Amino acid sequence: MxxxxxxxxSEPKTFLSKYIFSYDHxxxxxxFLWYGILFxxxxxxxxxxxxxxxxxxxxxxxxxxxxxxPETGGVVPPDTYAMLFTMHGTIxxxxxxxxxxxxxxxxxxxxxQIGARDMVFPLLNMLSFxxxxxSGVILLASLFTPLGAAAGGWTSYPTLxxxxxxxxxxxxxxTLALFILGISSTMGAVNYITTxxxxxxxxMGYFDMPLSVWxxxxxxxxxxxxxxxxxxxxxxxxxxxxxxxxxxxxxxxATSGTGDPILFQHVFWIFGHPEVYILILxxxxxxxxxxxxxxxxxxxxxxxTALAMTSITILSTVVYGHHMYTTQMSPLLTQSFMTxxxxxxxxxxxxxxxxxxxxxxxxxxxxxxxxxSLGVVFVFGLGGLTGLYLATVTTDxxxxxxxxxxxxxxxxxxxxxxxxxxxxxxxxxxxxxxKMLNETLGHIHFWLTFLGLNGVxxxxxxxxxxxxxxxxxxxxxxxFLERLIPMNTxxxxxxxxxxxAQFFFVINFVYTIFFKKEKASDxxxxxxxxxxxxxxxxxxxxxxxxxxVKCGPHEFGNPNLTGDRDFQYQTEELV
Amino acid sequence: xxxxxxxxxxxxxxxxxxxxMTVLLVSFAMLFATLxxxxxxxxxxxxxxxxxxxxxxxxTLPTISTLIIGVSSVFFMNFEKAFMTNQLGKMRAxxxxxMGLGLGFMLVQLELWNSMKEMGLWVSGGAYPSLFYSxxxxxxxxxxxxxxxxxxxxxxxxxxxxxxRITWVQNVGKFWHFLGLVWFVMYIVMFVY
Ligand code: HEM
Ligand SMILES: [Cu+2]
Numbered sequence: 001m002x003x004x005x006x007x008x009x010s011e012p013k014t015f016l017s018k019y020i021f022s023y024d025h026x027x028x029x030x031x032f033l034w035y036g037i038l039f040x041x042x043x044x045x046x047x048x049x050x051x052x053x054x055x056x057x058x059x060x061x062x063x064x065x066x067x068x069x070p071e072t073g074g075v076v077p078p079d080t081y082a083m084l085f086t087m088h089g090t091i092x093x094x095x096x097x098x099x100x101x102x103x104x105x106x107x108x109x110x111x112x113q114i115g116a117r118d119m120v121f122p123l124l125n126m127l128s129f130x131x132x133x134x135s136g137v138i139l140l141a142s143l144f145t146p147l148g149a150a151a152g153g154w155t156s157y158p159t160l161x162x163x164x165x166x167x168x169x170x171x172x173x174x175t176l177a178l179f180i181l182g183i184s185s186t187m188g189a190v191n192y193i194t195t196x197x198x199x200x201x202x203x204m205g206y207f208d209m210p211l212s213v214w215x216x217x218x219x220x221x222x223x224x225x226x227x228x229x230x231x232x233x234x235x236x237x238x239x240x241x242x243x244x245x246x247x248x249x250x251x252x253x254a255t256s257g258t259g260d261p262i263l264f265q266h267v268f269w270i271f272g273h274p275e276v277y278i279l280i281l282x283x284x285x286x287x288x289x290x291x292x293x294x295x296x297x298x299x300x301x302x303x304x305t306a307l308a309m310t311s312i313t314i315l316s317t318v319v320y321g322h323h324m325y326t327t328q329m330s331p332l333l334t335q336s337f338m339t340x341x342x343x344x345x346x347x348x349x350x351x352x353x354x355x356x357x358x359x360x361x362x363x364x365x366x367x368x369x370x371x372x373s374l375g376v377v378f379v380f381g382l383g384g385l386t387g388l389y390l391a392t393v394t395t396d397x398x399x400x401x402x403x404x405x406x407x408x409x410x411x412x413x414x415x416x417x418x419x420x421x422x423x424x425x426x427x428x429x430x431x432x433x434x435k436m437l438n439e440t441l442g443h444i445h446f447w448l449t450f451l452g453l454n455g456v457x458x459x460x461x462x463x464x465x466x467x468x469x470x471x472x473x474x475x476x477x478x479x480f481l482e483r484l485i486p487m488n489t490x491x492x493x494x495x496x497x498x499x500x501a502q503f504f505f506v507i508n509f510v511y512t513i514f515f516k517k518e519k520a521s522d523x524x525x526x527x528x529x530x531x532x533x534x535x536x537x538x539x540x541x542x543x544x545x546x547x548x549v550k551c552g553p554h555e556f557g558n559p560n561l562t563g564d565r566d567f568q569y570q571t572e573e574l575v
Numbered sequence: 576x577x578x579x580x581x582x583x584x585x586x587x588x589x590x591x592x593x594x595x596m597t598v599l600l601v602s603f604a605m606l607f608a609t610l611x612x613x614x615x616x617x618x619x620x621x622x623x624x625x626x627x628x629x630x631x632x633x634x635t636l637p638t639i640s641t642l643i644i645g646v647s648s649v650f651f652m653n654f655e656k657a658f659m660t661n662q663l664g665k666m667r668a669x670x671x672x673x674m675g676l677g678l679g680f681m682l683v684q685l686e687l688w689n690s691m692k693e694m695g696l697w698v699s700g701g702a703y704p705s706l707f708y709s710x711x712x713x714x715x716x717x718x719x720x721x722x723x724x725x726x727x728x729x730x731x732x733x734x735x736x737x738x739x740r741i742t743w744v745q746n747v748g749k750f751w752h753f754l755g756l757v758w759f760v761m762y763i764v765m766f767v768y
Contacts, residue, residue: 004587120591186602194595228602232609236709243698245705247613259702263616267609 006117006199008541021130023122025107026538028129030432032103033425035129035136036096037509041502042140043091046084048499049076051456055485055492057474078473082151083170085471087143089154090174092414093279094181095136100421101282102185102223103132106192106216108432112531112538113210115201115547119191128191131184135177142173150174153471155268156237158248158261163241172241179234182227189227192220201530203549207303208570210529210553214306215285218313219278226274226317233267262327269320277316279413280380283420284309284351287373289553290423291355293527294370295362296566298554301354308347308354315344322391326400334393341391348384352377367525368442372423375450376416379457383411386461401471404464410457419449422505430520433513434537441508448501455494463487528569529553547571585738592742596749603717607757610713611764614706626703630694636687637766640680644755647676651751658744661736670725670732673751677722684715710765714758721750 012018022028052061053076060066060074069077076084107125111118119125143149147168152160156174159165196217200209209217239245246259292299299305321329321337329337355377364370386408389395399405422445429437463484468475475481523532530547531538548571555561555568560575568574618624625631650672657665688708696704724747731740 004584004591121595186599190595190598190602193598194591197594198591224598224602225605228606229609232606232613235713236610236613239705239709239712243708245698245709246701247705247709259705260617260620263613266616267613270609 006546008117008544011540021126023118023126024540025111025119025122025125026432026542028125029104029106029108031129032099032107032132033432035132036098036100036104036421037506039091039095039099039136040097041506043088043096044499044502046088046091048495050081050084050088051492051495052076053081053473054475055489057476079148079151081473082153082471083143083149086150086153086156086174087139090139090150090178093154093275094178095139097279097413097417097421098185099132101279101417101424102188102216102219103129105212105282105286105421105424105428106188106220108428109210109212109531110192110195110216111199112431112534112542113213113529113553114196114199114204115530115543115549116195116199117542117546120195120199121191124187124191128184128187131180131187135181135184138173138177138180142170142177145169145173155265155272157268158237158240158264159250161237161264162248164249172238175234175238175241179231179238182231182234185223186227189220189223192216193224196220201547201549204570207306208549208552210285211288211299211302211305211309212282212285214309215281215283215288218309219281222274222278222281222313222316226271226278229267230271230275233264233271237264262324265324265327266320269323272323273320274316276409276413277313279417281309281313283376283417286424286427287376287420288351288355288358289529290369290373290427291358291377292554292556293525294367294373295359295364296556297358297362298552298556298558299354300357300360301350302552302554305351305354308351311347312344315340315347319344322396325393325396338391338393342388345388352381352384367426368437368439368446369423369427369525371443371446372419372426375419375446376423379411379415379419379453383408383413383416386411399464401469402464403460403468403470406470407457407459407461407464410460415453415457419453422446422449425509427525428531429512430524430536431531431538434519435512435516436518436520436524437512438508441504445501445504445508448504449498452494452496452498452501456491456498459487459491459494463491526565526567528555528567528572530570533569533571550574581738585741588742589745592746596746600749600753603753604757607714607760610710611760614710614765617702617706621702624703626701629696629700629703632687632691632694632696632707632766634766636683636690637762640683640687641759641762643676643680643683644758647673647680648752648755650676651748655744655748658731658736659741663732663735666735667732670728674722674725677718677725677751681715681718681722684711684718687711707765710761714754714761717754717757721747721754724750 009024012022012024019027022031049061052059058075061068061076065074065076069075069080071077107119145168147166147170149170150156150161150173151166152171156171161171161175196209196213236245236247240247240249248261248264249259250261288299288302288305319337319341321333322341325334359374386404390399390405390408426437426442429435464470466484468481468484476485520536522534522536524536525532530543530549533547534543550573551568551570553570555574557566558568558574561568562572562575650669654666654669654673657669688711691704691707696707698704698708728744728747731737731744
């Protein structure tokens with residue numbers, strides 16, 4: 001595998017080269033982590049404002065409401081409501097979850113787990129972060145434009161997103177920000193894929209890579225292929241808004257000639273469906289590894305898990321039509337998309353069964369990363385199953401655009417990916433920062449989050465099933481929805497609980513990084529993947545000697561182990 | 576480092592860049608594929624093409640562009656050969672020719688846009704002109720990027736061959752040829768067909 005010799009970099013000296021414009025994949029990973037956590041906070045507050053409005057319509061948002069909306073005495077105004085759910089969705093998906101899972105852990109884990117000293121293209125890596133930074137600034141700036149931020153939903157369908165639907169600069173900046181972020185992620189993807197192909201340590205075949213790297217690698221492939229598709233759609237949307245082209249304007253909205261608003265939906269979802277797998281694949285990989293690490297058992301059917309993830313990746317490219325059943329598609333098409341979507345259940349069931357197989361009869365330990373992983377198993381199961389109702393044309397015609405959809409996608413991407421991200425933070429904290437997070441606070445964080453999360457997302461599915469539509473400022477002006485006020489209040493209280501739970505994390509995280517004295521050991525979890533063979537925190541050059549890999553990542557309780565431990569480092573040979 | 580080892584290193588580096596460039600070009604290809612898909616959808620769902628009252632864009636200028644960009648690719652290949660054999664004179668000549676044709680391509684594109692305006696095809700005149708302007712704009716923007724990346728090779732014209740820079744020359748070349756290929760597909764799909 002040694003395509004070229006990887007040099008040992010000297011330690012950067014200045015503050016700028018060490019923390020700001022660093023070429024080191026570990027530092028860039030941490031930058032993405034802070035970036036993601038910051039946006040998670042912003043997106044979270046926005047979620048609470050949405051929820052507040054739905055539970056207590058017409059009442060001032062507590063504490064910061066008067067400061068944010070002085071003209072209405074603290075009440076969220078209707079147009080602001082639309083901006084809030086748009087920006088919440090956009091921020092959570094592209095600026096919180098993506099940076100944390102892909103930006104932070106992609107960067108941090110790939111070189112460490114395959115035994116490399118850095119990414120192959122460190123400069124590209126740094127540019128990728130700073131482009132993401134620029135994009136984040138543009139997005140936040142859009143909040144302060146005269147007509148406010150984008151308000152067409154995170155899907156920004158025309159004509160909501162054209163000049164007819166949103167004349168302000170906010171939507172233009174939103175589009176630009178996403179385009180730039182797309183470039184940044186594509187750069188990252190090129191780096192990840194190339195690194196995985198060329199820098200694996202000698203002896204490491206693809207199936208010797210931890211499943212985390214599998215997940216991250218597949219995600220990178222999807223990113224490289226499908227982000228440009230979104231990019232094309234966004235460019236045309238910008239042209240429509242700025243240069244007066246008419247791709248997405250039709251009928252009376254177009255002054256001459258005629259475009260096609262539905263075309264944007266096609267382009268968006270050709271990208272958008274792979275995008276949801278882009279978000280979940282890293283989490284799947286990480287959880288697959290962690291379940292095995294803490295059940296002290298080899299990952300059940302690891303090869304099958306990897307192949308199942310690969311086939312899901314491939315299938316995910318041909319199912320996007322299930323988001324568009326209500327666009328008057330021909331029944332032939334809707335039926336085909338339905339069938340293809342259902343096909344995904346097969347590989348999903350395989351690797352889900354493998355998860356259960358992994359923990360079955362294991363001697364399970366329950367530190368924080370493990371309970372978060374088990375949480376993912378639970379919420380992803382729920383999220384995945386509810387997807388079947390949405391993939392079925394007949395039921396989707398009723399459920400489309402209701403809160404059932406909102407509940408479903410929060411279970412799959414918000415809940416699963418968020419918990420997976422937390423599991424990763426708790427697990428790799430010692431390797432990233434050289435210290436362990438507090439276990440008690442971690443457990444409190446998990447249980448409160450988990451309770452709150454199920455209250456929120458289960459509640460959303462119930463009100464959705466009862467017919468409540470999403471993206472409505474005050475649904476209760478409709479008589480048939482009035483009885484849903486108590487349920488919505490419950491959902492909002494659950495959301496507040498979930499919000500409060502995050503303080504336990506923030507306190508734990510900040511305290512550990514900046515104030516905690518006690519150092520973590522090199523391998524506190526006693527696992528055998530390559531990153532645990534080096535000191536904590538990982539030194540600049542990662543590996544003094546490039547490791548030679550001799551066994552798989554999950555060798556637990558194997559009768560052929562050579563040491564007296566119950567695990568084996570990947571650099572050690574089995575007998 | 577001894578010679579053999581060094582040669583090995585260079586080969587490894589070239590392989591690495593080949594992988595990276597392949598992924599990158601797949602990304603770019605998806606961008607253009609999506610745009611062309613949009614074009615094809617509009618084209619197939621419109622009863623008459625070009626839509627009523629609008630004229631076809633004459634083939635002359637796009638054909639000249641196609642020829643120019645094709646020849647420039649050949650010049651770049653010659654530049655690359657000259658670089659590998661370290662012939663400064665040839666390098667300068669072929670670099671100049673590539674650059675010149677690149678700029679020429681941009682001039683013809685400007686002329687194309689002018690001629691479209693003269694035909695009464697305005698950007699805001701509906702989907703048909705929207706498509707022609709936007710797709711050519713986006714392609715031209717990439718050509719500008721490629722021209723800028725060519726500038727990064729200017730030091731080679733004075734310092735000549737350098738092992739560490741082989742990958743640069745190759746990568747810029749791949750991008751250049753790629754854009755030529757994209758233009759050719761656009762030419763066939765949008766202008767000829
Ligand atoms: C703190 C927990 C969260 C709560 C309480 C929450 C709540 C909400 C609410 C109330 C909506 C508005 C639904 C509507 O009216 O259509 C919404 C939309 C959305 N949320 Fe969340 N959310 C949370 C976390 C997340 C996370 C982590 C993600 C990221 C993966 C996410 C992604 C989205 C998306 C994509 C939308 C759709 C936005 C749109 O309609 O355009 N949410 N969320
Ligand atoms: Cu989908």
